[in-house]
Amino acid sequence: MSHTDAFFHRRHRQKKVALFVAIAAGIVVLVLGLSSLAVVDGLQRASVIRERVGDAQTALVNRDIAGASLAITDATTELETIESRVRLFGFLRPVPYLGNQVSSLIELVNDGRVSLEVIRTLLDIGVDIESDLQSVGLVEGLASVEHFTELTPEMRKELVFALSRKVPDLERAKARLNQQRLGLETLDGDELFFGLRIVRTELLDQIRRLDDTLNVLIPVLSVLPDMGGFNGAQHYLLLLQNDGELRPTGGFWGTYGVLRVENGEIAEIFTDDVYAVDFPSEGVITAEPPLPMKRYLGIDKWYLRDINWSPDVPASAQRALEAYANETRLPDQQYVTAPRVNFQGVILVNPQLGVELLKLFGDVDTGSVTFTPENFYDVLEFEVEQAFVNKGIETLDRKDVIGEMINALFARLKDANTEQLGDLARMTLQLLDNNDIMLYGVKPEVQRIFEREHWSGDLRINAEHDHMMIVDTNLAALKTDKAITRAYTYSVHTNPAGELIATAQINYDHLGGFDYRTTRYRTYTRVYAPLGSELIRVEGSLLNDRTKNPSGAAGAVDVGQEFGATVFGAFTAVEPGANGQLSFTYKLPDYVKEMVDRGEYVLDIQRQPGVGGVALNLDLDLGKPIMSATPPEVSEFWFNDSYTYTTQAGPFQTFNIQLEIKPTAQ
Template identity: 30%
Template structure:
C-alpha cells in the first residue's frame, strides 16, 4: 500500500472521529496550565509592569545624559558636562532602585540572567559616571586659566596662567586615583554580567561598555604617572634645559638616525624661553684633538678612526645613548653647562605636526608634511655641497628657524586641535620617533614606566629586537623594504628559532641613495646559542663569507653581522639559534610570551611570525585580526609600527 492510500485510510470517518476525540482530551488537559500561565503573566505584569517601564525609561534618559556629557567633554565644556553627568547619575540610580523590586523574579531561570545583567550594567554605568565626574571636575580646573585669560590659546597666556595650568596637572593625583578606582569598579561590575543567555537589547547595551571602558581605564592608568612627570619636563616649578638631537632616519642609526643637527631648548612654565640649533660638525670639527676609540663595527666597516658626537647614538638603548651624547657635547666644548635631559626626534614628528599646523614658509621656501624631508635634505645637503659661495657652517640653520616657527604655531593652535596635538605626541613616543631622557632619577623612572624613554626592555620571556646601523650608505633607508620573519618550533626539549631578515633595495644611484651597507645587531634572550647562519658578508664586493659575532649587551645575547644590498637587489640574512633554556623551562610550565621590540626611527617594518610549540595554544589576551591560531600553531602577518607582544597558554 502506497503512502497516499495510507493517508486516505487515516481520514476515513471512523478514524477522523477518533482523531477529534484525542484532540479534545489534549485540550482538556492543556487548558488549565495554559490558563494558569496567562493568569501568572497578567499578575506579574500588574505587579512588575510599572517598575519595568520606569527602569527602562530612566535608563534611556540616563543614557542620553551620558551622550550629552560626552559631546560637551569633546567640546571642552566641562561645566556643562558636569550637569549632564549629575542628572544622568540620578536617572540611573532611580532605574536601579526600581529594578530592586523585581528581585523576586530571579527565581525564574531565564529572567534571572536578565535582571543580573541589567543590575550590573546600571552599577557599571553609575561607577563610570562617578569616575568621569572626577575627571571632568579636574579638567575644569586645568582650563580655568584659559577662561580667565579669555583665550584658549597657549601662546597668548601669561606666565602665571601657564603656571596655574601646570600646577593643576601636578596636583591631579587625588582626582585621577579616585577616577581610576571608580572605573576599576565598573570593570568588575561588567565582569559579573552573564556571558550568555541575554536578550539582544541587553547585549547591545553591554557591548559599548565592553569596548570603551578598557580604553578609559588604560587612559587613566597612563595619565596618573604622566601628570607627575609632564609639569616638571615643561619647566614647572623650575626651568629645564635640554640637549636636542635631530636624528635623520633616512640614514638609520641605532636610536633613530644619524645626528646631523643638535640644539639647546630651554623651557620655563610651559614656555619655550629659547631654542637654538647648530650643525653637529661645527662642534665635532673643533674637537679633532679628542682621541676616543669608536665602536668596533664603525672602525671595521666605516674606517672611523675617532669617535665624535655625531656617532654617539650607537647604543639602541636611548638612556645609554642620551648620556653618551651629553658626554660628547660636554667634552667637545658645548657651551651650555646645565643640562636637565636629552630629547631626540626624527622628521616623522615634524611631518605629523605640519599636518596639524599647516604649511610653514621659511626664507620663501614652503614646507609641508609631504615635502619636508626631501627639501631639508636637499637644502642642507646637496645644495650646499654644490655651492661653494655658501658658508657650510650655517647650512643647517634653517632647521632651527623651522623648529621655532613650528613651536610658535603649535602654541597658537585653537582648542579644538589640542586633542589631535596630544595624539601626535602619544603616537610619537609609542612609535619611538620621540625619545626623552631625564637626568632626574624620579622623572626618568616615570618615563621608563610610560615607555617614553626608548629603553631596550629585558622581559623574562622570549624577545627579539633587530637593530640596523646605516654605514656610509647616504640617505638610502627610505628605499629599503625590510621584512623580519620569525619562526619558532619545539625540537625535543629545545626551542629552535629561525630568523630571516630580508632587505630589498628599490633605489637607484643618486646624490642621496646608493647600495645599502648595514651592521645589524639581533637582540635575543640571554643564554641563547647560534646554531647556523647564512648571508653574513665581509664587504660589498667580497666573495668571502662573513662571520656572525656573538656577545652580551643590555642583558641580551646579541648576534652582530654585516650585510650589503646592491641597488635593485634583494638580500637575505638567515640565523638559526637555540633559545635560552629559561624559555624552555617556562614552556614546561605552560607559558610562552614573546616581545618584539621596534627599533627607534623605523617606520612600519614588515613582520611575520609563526610559532608551533607542540601543544594547543590559547592566547592570554585579544589578538589583532591578522593573527590566527590553529590548534598547535600561531601565525601573524603584521608590521613593527609599534612593539608587538604575544602571550599564550600551552597545553602539552
C-alpha cells in the same frame, strides 16, 4: 455523593483552579509588563543621561566647570531614578531571559554610576583648582582664559602644581574605571536586549575614553612641574634623527638643538648642524668608537654624531650628554658655536614629527622653499645635500632651513586654539607610543616615569621570556634606508636532542639606485637574544661590500652580552635593485625549554625605532600541541603543533602560547 453532585463539585473546583491560574498569569503578565516598562524607562532615561554627559563635555571644552558640574548632577539624578526603579524588580532575576535583562540593566546602572562618579571627581578637581587660581588673581576662572599663555607665570605655576597634587586622586579614579571596564567587557552583549546592548557599547566607549584621558593626564602631570620649567628653566638636548640613515636609536643624528622651557612655555629653541659641535673638537677628542664602526665606517674617533651605538635609548642619551659636554668644554677650542649648557634631559625625534606638525598647522614657506606633509623628507634632504651649493650657502649653514621651519611651526603653536592643542596632545601621544619621539630625563624619578609609560625607547628584556630584537646600523650607505624594505622572520623548532633552535632572519629588498642620497646598502646587524643563547651558524654575512670584497667572502660574527641579552652581530651589504638575506641560528637557553616544558611559551619582540613598517613572520613549532594562543592564529592554521602568525612589527609585542602537557606515568 451522587454522580451529579460529584460532577458539579469537580466543575466548581476546576473553575477555582482556572481562576487562580488566570489571576496568577495576570500577575505575572503585570509584573513582566511593569519590569519591561522599567527596562524601557531605563533606556529612555539613559538617552537623557547621554545628552547631559555630552553637555558636560561641551562645557569642559569651553572651560565652564560650573556648567559641566550642573550637567553631571542632572545625569546623576536620572541615573538614581533608574537605579531605584530597576532594583524593585531584582526578584525577577531567576526568570529566563527577562531576568537576565534586569540583571544586566542593574549591572549597567552600577557601571554608569561609577563612570559618573569618576567624572564628578575630575570636576571636583577642576573646582579646587579654580579656587586655587582665584587666590592668585584669576577671579573669573578658567572660562575667561582663551590660551595658556594668557596666564601670568604665577598663575601657570599654581595651575600646574595644583594639577600635580591631584595625581593620587586621578590614579584612584583610574583604578575604579579599570574595574568597571573589565566587568563590562566580560558582559556578553549578544545575550542582551538590543537597547541594552547599545547602552553597554556606549558606556564601554565612555569608560574607555575616560581611561585614555587618564592614561595621558597621569604621567604628564607627574613630570610637568619639572619638565615644564616650573621649578626653574629646563634645558633639553634635542636630537633630530634621520631614519633614512638608520642608526640603533632610530637614525643618524645630523642635527642637534637646544630647547629651553620655562613656566610651561618653549622660551627658546635653537638648532644647528651636528658637525658644528664635532668639528671644533677634531684632534682633541680621544674616545674610540666600537670595533664595527672602525671596520665598516672607517673612523677612529667617536664624536657626538655617531655616539648612538646602543639601541637602548637611555644609554645612548647618557653618552650623548657626556659627548656634548666634552666637545663643548675643551679649553683650547676656537670657533665654538654650540652653547655650553647643563641639560636636564634629551629629546629624540624622528622625521614623522615634522610630517604630523605640517598636517596639523599647515604648509610652511621659508621664503626659499615650501614644506608640505607630502614632500617634507624629500625636499629637506635635497636642500641640505644638494640645493645649498647652488644657493651659495656655506656647508655648516646648510641646515639653517631646518631652524627656519621649526621657528615657523612654533610660532603657530603659540597661536594654536583649544582644538588644535587637543589634536597636538593626541598626536604627541601617538608619536611617543610609536617611538617617533623618545624622552630621557636626567632625574631618576623623571626617567622612571618615561620608562613606565614606554616613552624612553629602553630595551625591555624579561629574563623569563624568549626575546628577539633586530638592530640595523647603516654604516657609510648615505640615506639608503629610505629605499630598503625589510621583513623579519623568527622561527623556533625542536631538534632531535629536544633542544629549542631559533632562527632570526632579515630580508632586505633594495628598491633604489645610485644617486646623491642612495647607494648600495651597508649594515652591521645585531640580534638581541635571550641570555645564554648559543650561536650555531650565520648565513648572509659579508667581509665587506662587493667593491672591497668582490669574492663575497663571509664576514666575522661577533658574540657578546649586554642589557641581560646575548648579542650576535654581523655585516652584510645589498646592491641596488637586489635583495639580500641575513640569518642567525642559535640554541635557546635552558630556561626557555623549561618554560615550554611547563606548558607555556612567551615571546617578546621589540622593534628598532625608526625602522618603519616591517613585516613580522612567526613560525613556532615547540614540539607540543597548542591549546591556545594570544594573539590567535587565523583559522586555517589551527589544529597543528605550530604557531604561524604574520603581522606588522610594533614597538613592543608579546606572544603567549599555552601548550598541552601530557600527564607523566605513575
